[in-house]
Amino acid sequence: MTLETLERIEELIIYFLGVQVIFSILVFLLGRIMLDVYKAGVYENPKTVFQWTFTFVINAFFVIGPYLNKKFLKYSFLKRKFFMLLSIVAQIFASVIVYYVVKNLLRGIFL
Numbered sequence: 001m002t003l004e005t006l007e008r009i010e011e012l013i014i015y016f017l018g019v020q021v022i023f024s025i026l027v028f029l030l031g032r033i034m035l036d037v038y039k040a041g042v043y044e045n046p047k048t049v050f051q052w053t054f055t056f057v058i059n060a061f062f063v064i065g066p067y068l069n070k071k072f073l074k075y076s077f078l079k080r081k082f083f084m085l086l087s088i089v090a091q092i093f094a095s096v097i098v099y100y101v102v103k104n105l106l107r108g109i110f111l
Helices: 003-030 032-040 049-062 064-074 077-110
Strands: none
Touching: 003 032, 003 049, 003 064, 003 077, 032 064, 049 064, 064 077
């Protein structure tokens, strides 16, 4: 595997983790608007291969923000926003750690 290929894989990891964090931030800022958009793209009981694939892709990229929001719904508005903000900060740190661990593993294995 060449260095260029490893860099492209690392860029895909950055993209994936970045989309998760950005969508979580949008759920924090816009709340119900982003959740309605998310729910519009997800099929409850997918029946065809297309529906199953589409739901899988949407959940793979955008599931953390709605999941955290659903977990914090039992709290009041201010507590929910505070917990969401804390979880976004934790998610950013976790994303950076995951990126560097995967990057070093890939470089250790293939270079």
